Amino acid sequence: MAIRKLVKDIHSVGVIDWDRHLFDELIPLPGGTSYNAYFIEGKEINVLIDTVEEHYGEKLLDNLAELNVERIDYVISNHSEQDHSGAIPAVLDSYPEATVLTTKKGKDMLEKLLHLDDDRVEVVADGDTLSLGDRTLRFIETPWVHWPETMSTYLVEDEILFSCDFFGSHFATSDLFVEDKDEVYKAAKRYYAQIMMPFRKIITKNLDKVEELELDMIAPSHGPVYQEPDFIFDAYRDWVDGPVKPEVVVPYISMHGSTGELVDYFVDSLMEKGIKVTPFNLRDVELGQLAMALVDAAVVVVGSPTVLTAAHPNVSYAVSLANALNPKVEYASIIGSEGWGGKMVDDIVGSLGKLDLELFDPVISKGKGLEDDFAEVDRLVAEIEKAIG
Known part of the structure; x- marks a missing residue:
């Protein structure tokens, strides 16, 4: 799978699943999907934000090897669902120095779902930060988008929000960034309708939280990256709070x-x-x-x-x-x-x-x-x- 650069020292290293047409044996995926993972090479600390489905773990490791990644200090798990966490065990095996960072509920869920060792997982709280030496990550709890343990990770200096399922779209595309807005809008609306809509009242609070941030990009873990965050933010406001x-x-x-x-x-x-x-x-x-x-x-x-x-x-x-x-x-x-x-x-x-x-x-x-x-x-x-x- 192609490795694509968002900005200097930040790469998308996930997997595009062109052929998947059903999610959870329930949700139709007419446009396929992707499992986005992002590697950030810091001056002192290297991090991997989210992973991929377990059976695509080798492809993720191949991408990291192609980038000549010799060390990962932290794997940040924004969401415990297996399409984003499934390859964490493989990453930990390949990078034994790595520690998983997640929310308190996320730690409990990862240990149960993936049988991770307790000493390989550390908890971060809402507002906690991590210095990479030249950049700073801030962890923002955004529960119920769409599981109770979810968080987003904000890269302060570059103003990038790594939002995992929040703002995502099941949409397989060779475009790293949003190019066809109409197509992405439809895919994101379908994603919202099928996955996020049951939690719209809680999503309102998360939108309020995210609105306080200076945003240059939103990088979800499904679908392309938004270089115009207002495009998807305004769509969510309409879907969640707008009049019928x-x-x-x-x-x-x-x-x-x-x-x-x-x-x-x-x-x-x-x-x-x-x-x-x-x-x-x-x-x-x-x-x-x-x-x-x-x-x-x-x-x-x-x-x-x-x-x-x-x-x-x-x-x-x-x-x-x-x-x-x-x-x-x-x-x-x-x-x-x-x-x-x-x-x-x-x-x-x-x-x-x-x-x-x-x-x-x-x-x-x-x-x-x-x-x-x-x-x-x-x-x-x-x-x-x-x-x-």
Whole structure:
């Protein structure tokens, strides 16, 4: 893998994973990813910031050897998750003088996840500094982006924030720095939607903390480096704290066409009102796209038939996912159908319990929709238009 220079004596030595298309056996990665690690050669102290997946450990060591790195004094672990910590044991074996620096919670997690020896790991606290002789590192605790132990490392003189997952993007690219802003924005938004959004209230506090820093670069551990930090910082502010947009997201599925007809009529009616609406057929939707749509939307309307008295399993999964992601959405409702009855509505409403929502009355037909059912869809459209118009 290519070694790239950020600035004098600072190199990206991580790995680009062009072929990875699923993370945690759950999260789609249509653009691959990278595991960024950064080597800083100080006048007196050398440090490696984060590592890579365990099975890419040899590639990381090859990069360090190509840079003629003979000594690493400290391995800084900003985040214990194995895509960043997995190669730490290999690095410690190759550089026996090295010590791991991490947060108190990070030390506990690294020792459990990687079975590191206690004497190879030291704890740093929020605001602690480390002199490299000619440069200074400051450690900044940024918990819940997206694990409880996470921190960022700030290189004071160069004004570079090594933020690990914070501000990251699952995006494999040969560019060291952000070149195509539109492409990176989409990748970063997907990353935020799928990984960071559940913790948006805590992220607000971390943004406030980072805002106090003078920043020339943000170097995350996934995706390219930001030479214009305001680009990603402003995006996060919008995603986390910004107002919802007058948009409607409609995850749905239909077995025999009844729910589908009502949803089609609903979508067309919203379009006629000039309201942006995005339907997602859960038969074959890529859930990352749904997660991204939920970042900004004011309204989610779930469409489901009734299966054995409950919501369709695909709907149950999508609703549970939406509940876990904790988007800013303000309004919700349900469109669906049933044959001989059931508790489909109760099932869906119960699964949305984490969200602070206003619920519009659902539209539920008995089999194929009749005139009264379509009139109820009109009523729902009018309520949505009043709420967000």
